Amino acid sequence: MTAQNATFSAASSPAPAAPSSKGSSAGASGPSAGPDLANLKAGGFIKQRQKDLFTVRVKTPMGALTAAKLSVIAEAAERFGSGEIHLSVRQTPEIVGVPFDQFDDLVALLAEHGMAPASCGPRVRAVTGCSGCKINPLGLVDTQAIGLAADARFFGTPCHGKFKITFSACTNDCTRAKCADLGFVGMVRPELLSDACTACGLCIAACRHDALDADDEGKPVRDLDLCTGCADCVRVCPDSAMIAAETGFAVYAGGKHGRVPRISDHVGTMLSAEDVPAVIESTLAWYSENGKRGQRLGHVIAREGVEPLKAAVLPEQSRVAPGAQLQTGGIVA
Numbered sequence: 318m319t320a321q322n323a324t325f326s327a328a329s330s331p332a333p334a335a336p337s338s339k340g341s342s343a344g345a346s347g348p349s350a351g352p353d354l355a356n357l358k359a360g361g362f363i364k365q366r367q368k369d370l371f372t373v374r375v376k377t378p379m380g381a382l383t384a385a386k387l388s389v390i391a392e393a394a395e396r397f398g399s400g401e402i403h404l405s406v407r408q409t410p411e412i413v414g415v416p417f418d419q420f421d422d423l424v425a426l427l428a429e430h431g432m433a434p435a436s437c438g439p440r441v442r443a444v445t446g447c448s449g450c451k452i453n454p455l456g457l458v459d460t461q462a463i464g465l466a467a468d469a470r471f472f473g474t475p476c477h478g479k480f481k482i483t484f485s486a487c488t489n490d491c492t493r494a495k496c497a498d499l500g501f502v503g504m505v506r507p508e509l510l511s512d513a514c515t516a517c518g519l520c521i522a523a524c525r526h527d528a529l530d531a532d533d534e535g536k537p538v539r540d541l542d543l544c545t546g547c548a549d550c551v552r553v554c555p556d557s558a559m560i561a562a563e564t565g566f567a568v569y570a571g572g573k574h575g576r577v578p579r580i581s582d583h584v585g586t587m588l589s590a591e592d593v594p595a596v597i598e599s600t601l602a603w604y605s606e607n608g609k610r611g612q613r614l615g616h617v618i619a620r621e622g623v624e625p626l627k628a629a630v631l632p633e634q635s636r637v638a639p640g641a642q643l644q645t646g647g648i649v650a
Contacts, residue, residue, distance in 0.1 A: 352417055361434030362420065365413070372403065373412045373423060376435035378468035379446045379461050379484075380408030389430045397423040407481070408445050409435055439478050439610075441601070444468035446484035447492050450503075456486035457503035457548055457564055463590060471597055477608040478616075481573075482597065488547040488567075495581050495644060496572035498614045499600055504546030506587055508562035509537060520550035520559050545643060546587070565589050568596065568635070570626060571615035571646045579615040582623045582646035588635045599630035618646060 354364050361374040375390055382390075390410050394402050399414025415423060427433055435443050446464040450456030464484040471482065483497040494500030516535030528543035529550060537550070537559070546567065550559045568585025572578075588596065600614070603626060608617045618626055623646065627636045637643075 355438075359436060359438040359440075361436050362415075363411075363437065367414070369416055370399075371415050371417065371420075373398070373415050373420075374405070374435040374437070375410050375412065375427065376433050376443050376472075377409055378443045378472070379464040381461060381465070382410075386430055386432060389426065389432065393423055393426055396426075407443070409443065436473055437479075439476050441471045441474040441476060441480045441482065443472055444482045444484070445492055446494075447486050449484075449486045453486055455489060457505055457561075458484075458486050458566065458590070460484040460486045460501075460503070463501075463593060467593070467597060470594065471601070474601060476601065476604060477610050478613045480601070480604070480614065488545050495569045495583075496574060496578070497569065497581065498572060499597060500569040500572065500581055501566040501588070501593060502569065504565060504567050504587065505548045505551065505561035506546060506563040506565075507539065507544070507548065507550055508560055509539075510558045510560060511536060513556050513558035515556055515558070517555065519553045519555065523549045523553040525549065542641065563587060565635075566593065567643075568631065569644065570600065571613075571618040571623070573613050573615050577648060579613075579619075579648050580644060580646050581615075582618060582626075583637055583642040583644040584623060584627050585631045585635045586637050588631070592632055592635065596630050600626070603629045615646060619648075 357364070357371065361376070363372045363374065365372055390402065390412065394400055394412045397415050397419040398412045401413040403411040403413055405411055412423070424434065444464045444467050446460040447453060448456070449460035449462075450458055451461065467482060474480070480498045483492050483494040483500045485492045485494040485500070486503045488502060488504060490502055494502050514536050516531070518531065518535065520537050521529045521531060526543050526545055526547075528540045528545070529537040530540070532538050548561055551561050565587040566585070567583065568588050569581035570584045572581030585596070604614050604617060607621055608614070624639065
């Protein structure tokens, strides 16, 4: 199976249900008690600074929306909010200025068009990613298909802390998969068809990582320790002598943004698409077993070490060897 396909089973841990504005909410005490803000935030309803107003986060896995759905979100903002929409850094439209008593009607409108509020709190968040190889000429994998399948299975899974999964179709990593709790970055294993090579040197000149050098015949020789699998050498070859012999994912774990950011650890290389679901599931299980409430995956890796994580979640052939990581996790001061 190539990196364009992956199989995911049905989700087993649904996200929190959208709260209703009818009656008192969970956690309230007495008929006059206000809404349970923590429960509302878990369901994607975030209290604003303004009295009795909320921002409602609309779930948009992989940042993909049709024009029709965008129109519905605009309608919801006009009917139930202030008419404003904020776009979060994780590809999510947020409807601003919604009163609590408008929640039911807003959720019903979204549901009519196949949409729902997103979630916050200690659980797997909506999966994010780039447009992938079907749109981006640099894309190496179909991130949209794989990411949407991952979201359908894992969104809302309870965790010790928030858990963000991101897919990037090429090593430019515009979606910052290398800083996610679990990130997948498209890559290739280049291979030279020596008989077709004319020793033009274009691939050597194109390599931005100094991973290629010329042999005595002027043909490229690859330093595997420096190669990132970006495929620039494949794209530039005029004779189709440099090919992508295999396509897969580099895997990054333990990253986070926020007040104290942490860079991810580069843990996997050339992971096949068919192994992506199992790696996500195994990572969540390892995190659940070794973490504590309030900790992100990066905290657990910092305490337990990255090698136990690799051994527990990655196929042996896809594990990055100790000392061969292109990126080593750590706190950003």
